[in-house]
Amino acid sequence: MRAWAIIAGVVMIPGVAGAQQSSKDVLASFGMKIVEPMTAKELAATRVRVDAELARSGTAALFENVxxxxxxxARHRASGLVxxxxxxxxxxxxxxxDQASCETRDGxxxxxxxxxxxxxxxTLDTVAAKALTDAQKEPGYAASGGVSVTGHPRPGSGLPDHQTLRFLSRIDGHERASRLQIGVVRGWVLTERRETPNTNAQPSSMSEILSEATFGTSMTAQQ
Incomplete structure (x- = not known):
């Protein structure tokens, strides 16, 4: 059975061996990739690497390897964040x-x-207002599209309402464009942030649609 896996804001679709390269290219243009499910041997090696990262960060008691x-x-035991x-x-x-954070660097x-x-x-309004205040304190802050209420997911989806903030700031001496999404899930404030170099290029419309449609899945998947 095929499944959707949301990894670092990219929808990963397990596919079949020998998929046409043209299909991969089309999906890549939408920020999507076809991946093969891991073999038992690959999964065992992956679990070892996950355990090693939890040990390195000193958080093994706070996470469950899932x-x-x-x-x-790995799932944060207290909040359910994956x-x-x-x-x-x-x-x-x-x-x-009382909190957890993780990061993925992709290029x-x-x-x-x-x-x-x-x-x-x-409430959503109060946590979004705080997020905006915090963003405005970052070096070189400049609004880029402002805050928009975007999250009114389909009823029954289990996903939360959220707001999106887009802005520029200087990180490690370089101007970066950030998209920050924030919402309240089961008594926890969830923040998802993507940072990219500021090239003045327009973001992929499909990537933006996916980010809006999948916000909160890191807190609702595998519950």
Whole structure:
């Protein structure tokens, strides 16, 4: 059975061996890839790498290794956040019982996901306002499209409403374009951020649609 795996903002579709290269190229233009499910041997090796990353970051007691044939993953026990791990560029940034964050570096693009316990009475508007205030404190901040209410997922999907903030800032001395999405899920504030070099290029419309449609899957998958 084919399954959809959301990894670092890219939809990975397990496919069949011998898929036509032209099909791969078409999917690549939409920010999608066809991947083969891992063999038992590959999965075992992936689980070892995930365990090694949890040990390196000192967070083994806070995460559960939930890797399967579609990829290496670890679930934060307290929040349910699932982080992609086991590949080069994937790591846990920090974790405790009250927060967790992880990162995937894919070339010049960086994806960061973070959860933290929501303050009492927190709403989408209040957490989005705080996210905007925090973004404005970053060096070289400049709005790029502003905040837009984008998340009203299909009823029954289990995905949360969210807001999206787009801005420019200087990170490690370089101007970067960030897309930051934020929402409240089961009493946790979930933030998903993508950083890319600022080339003034328009983002892929399909990539943007996918990011809006899949926000929150890292907190709802495999529950």
């Amino acid at each position: 890797s399967d044939a579609n990829g290496g993953r 982080c992609p791990l086991g590949k080069k560029g994937q790591r846990v940034l920090a974790a405790s019982m 010049s693009t960086v994806y960061k996901t973070k959860v933290e316990r929501a303050p009492e009475g927190a």
